[in-house]
Amino acid sequence: xxxxxxxxxxxxxxxxxxxxxxxxxxxxxxxxxxxxxxxxxxxxxxxxxxxxxxxxxxxxxxxxxxxxxxxxxxxxxxxxxxxxxxxxxxxxxxxxxxxxxxxxxxxxxxxxxxxxxxxxxxxxxxxxxxxxxxxxxxxxxxxxxxxxxxxxxxxxxxxxxxxxxxxxxxxxxxxxxxxxxxxxxxxxxxxxxxxxxxxxxxxxxxxxx
Numbered sequence: 001x002x003x004x005x006x007x008x009x010x011x012x013x014x015x016x017x018x019x020x021x022x023x024x025x026x027x028x029x030x031x032x033x034x035x036x037x038x039x040x041x042x043x044x045x046x047x048x049x050x051x052x053x054x055x056x057x058x059x060x061x062x063x064x065x066x067x068x069x070x071x072x073x074x075x076x077x078x079x080x081x082x083x084x085x086x087x088x089x090x091x092x093x094x095x096x097x098x099x100x101x102x103x104x105x106x107x108x109x110x111x112x113x114x115x116x117x118x119x120x121x122x123x124x125x126x127x128x129x130x131x132x133x134x135x136x137x138x139x140x141x142x143x144x145x146x147x148x149x150x151x152x153x154x155x156x157x158x159x160x161x162x163x164x165x166x167x168x169x170x171x172x173x174x175x176x177x178x179x180x181x182x183x184x185x186x187x188x189x190x191x192x193x194x195x196x197x198x199x200x201x202x203x204x205x206x207x208x209x
């Protein structure tokens with residue numbers, strides 16, 4: 001279009017005649033020369049731009065466009081890129097929202113699990129406390145507190161050992177010194193205390209029935 005317009009101007013310059021024609025031609029030739037230079041620079045820039053955009057279009061996986069066709073291939077391409085950019089931005093926002101929701105869900109699950117663990121621990125402590133309180137009616141619980149042992153087998157073994165020691169010392173014909181006499185007395189006292197406690201527990205249980 002620029003070439004056609006400038007050719008038309010060149011024809012008018014050549015046809016100019018009459019008064020002032022020389023001045024008109026002189027000024028219009030300067031204008032035409034400057035316009036042709038600008039036109040050539042614009043054409044060269046458009047050619048370079050076209051080649052660059054064609055490379056971009058091919059790089060995006062599209063077919064090479066045909067120049068000067070309708071609809072304008074460059075306009076269509078840039079519209080496509082603009083739509084892609086808008087969708088990409090929307091996807092970024094959506095992914096961020098989903099990540100925040102997922103983090104919130106995990107946090108809620110962790111808090112729920114922590115509360116459940118706390119309730120279970122509290123329940124276990126309460127159960128152990130109830131069991132320890134209920135052990136007052138159990139002779140093994142009493143002996144356990146006396147000996148500060150946590151294993152029932154150890155408690156029974158300790159009871160038997162004490163009973164055996166007290167029986168062995170009472171049945172021997174050897175003379176005992178003060179320490180031996182004191183040990184025999186302590187063993188007898190411990191055995192008597194255990195028997196008394198056992199009798200008391202059994203009595204309470206019979207009375208409860």
